[in-house]
Amino acid sequence: MNGLDANAWQTELLQTLDVGLIVLDRDFKVCLWNSFMVNHSGIEAQSVLGKSLFECFEDLPASWLKRKLDSVFMLGNRAFITWQERPWLFRFKSYRPFTGGAEAMYQNITLIPLNQGEMGAEHLGIMIYDMTDAALNHKALEGANDSLQALSRTDRLTELYNRGYWEECLAQEFQRFLRTRQTSTLVMLDIDHFKAINDNYGHQAGDEVIRQVAARIQLLTRTTDLCGRYGGEEFGILLVNTEADQAMQFAERLRLRIESETVQIGSQLLSITVSLGVAPCHDAQVNHSQWIEVADQALYRSKQTGRNRVTLADLDPYEQKQTSGNLYSSA
């Protein structure tokens, strides 16, 4: 085989390669434009050969790309641009049926210095790899992981956080309090006489009451607050960056809201009340479990003293303030 033949089949191979191939000179003028580029850009080689790439493709990120190309020309090192860094350089449609979901073809780019001399490379090859399948698979996997993570944190009945994840958040918040001394306050809430609802109206009615109480909690809290289902009909609400008096006002508002809105079960309208315990984070608590314990004691006190009320925990358990109806009182 002579040199001319070798040149011919090498050119033929480059033309049919399923990879985009462009060769540029130092003025960014196009010296080679293979059939992959013709097929995907819709622009024939004779329309771009001898012209500046940046004149032919005005939507290229010119200053960013020129910087990259110049450094390959000068330093003579290869450079890579991945689809994660920049999804595409040339905005090509993605035709393959499997990758129909992609807005455009995802690309990995390799920049290769060619004809290296003392003054750096004289030419530069740009290779464009179609990464659409890999990128979409990667994104689908990420999406599935996100959904799985959300599912593993969520209580199925109420769509609030489940106990495990909510406690993790509380433990983190407790650590943050130790570092920053910024007070957050915990509100524990339990539905009153819930067993009677189950007994009188059935378990499904009980579930609906739990769902409705959760919906009201979600409605009255901010997105930064962390609401979880702690047990059957008990909920934990962590009010981030909130002092005890503001938390008491919140808890009283929530209590009133639940008391004033009936829950419809079939043709019946049920009146629901809840008891609450409020506990700000405090130095006297050694960990988040003690924090829950203190709030739970205040909740227990609300139950003991008649239910449908809010009790503020005190480090001295005999010094608890309460609200019931519209009145604040001391126990």
Ligand SMILES: Nc1nc2c(ncn2[C@@H]2O[C@H](COP(=O)(O)OP(=O)(O)OP(=O)(O)O)[C@@H](O)[C@H]2O)c(=O)[nH]1
């Ligand atoms: N429907 C339903 N019931 C539940 C669920 N989890 C726990 N329970 C029931 O909730 C009831 C809780 O009753 P108790 O702990 O005696 O409390 P209570 O009747 O609310 O009384 P007080 O809290 O003292 O006002 C029990 O009957 C549990 O079986 C649930 O997911 N769905």
